[in-house]
Amino acid sequence: MPPPDTMYCAQQINIPPELPDILKQFTKAAIRTQPDDVLKWSAAYFSALSKGEILPVKERLEVGQPSSATTQTSGLSPALLKVLHKQLSPQKSVSKSELQEKWRGLCLSSDHLDSLLSLGNFGDMVDWMEFFALGCSTLGGTIISALKCACEILTDDPEGSAAHIPYETFVSLYTYLARLDGDLSEDQINSFIQNLQEVAGGMVLPSDFTSLCGESAE
Incomplete structure (x- = not known):
């Protein structure tokens, strides 16, 4: 079927004024997130956007290998x-x-x-x-490495700083992983928590618990 003879000009096409900014933000988000499946991720992105939900977007581009x-x-x-x-x-x-x-x-x-x-x-x-x-x-692989990762994700500190998280949050994560792992007794778990409280107080940072395990805080 031949195309219609209708001719379009700029005055006939209505472009929503917010469209350029939406596409600009979408493009920046895609570059930061680097999704493996752009179409699948795009569907999730615009679904979240339409519902006012948190977008599936990384805060910044990750550099380096898995x-x-x-x-x-x-x-x-x-x-x-x-x-x-x-x-x-x-x-x-x-x-x-x-x-x-x-x-x-x-x-x-x-x-x-x-x-x-x-x-x-x-x-x-x-x-x-x-x-x-x-x-x-x-x-992380190990419990301690996993907890260091958790601190870096959960902290409100600026990137590259101490990575404090609340003591109660740390204890909850540590207790769950330690019990699931099964290699530590309840006495060992409780002893670790007690020693940590004496070192850390109300906030915990990686150097607090890695030092108790004889690991480097780096």
Whole structure:
């Protein structure tokens, strides 16, 4: 079928005035986030934008290679876990379906998500901070490395500074991971927490707990 003979000019085409800025912000977000599947991520981006939700966007471009084989397989990174935390942490518990939706929106491996959900023995509702702890464990490898990662994601300190987090938050994350790991007794867990409280007080930073474990704070 031949195209219609209608001719269009600038006066006939209505361009919403906000469109250029929307496209500019979208382009900047895509460059920072570097999604593996641009179309899938774009759908999540504009869905969140239309609902006034937190966007699936990294704060800045991550530089460097994934730190582990698991990270390479899953696609999860500290910046992406931070995005998920911003999206889901306002709720103490999130539905499994909502977590799956946000996870897919960041183009992360569904197999890895299933593995984390199985490891945490989660049902239809997921305790967000417990899931967050498992995500940090994936990134860190050891409990101490996972907790250092958690401090860097959760802190309100400027990037590159001490990375303090509240003592209660740290204890909750440490206790969950230590019990799940199963290598430490309750006495060892409680002793570590007591010693940490004497060192750290109300706020904990990585050098507080790495020094107790004989690790470098670097």
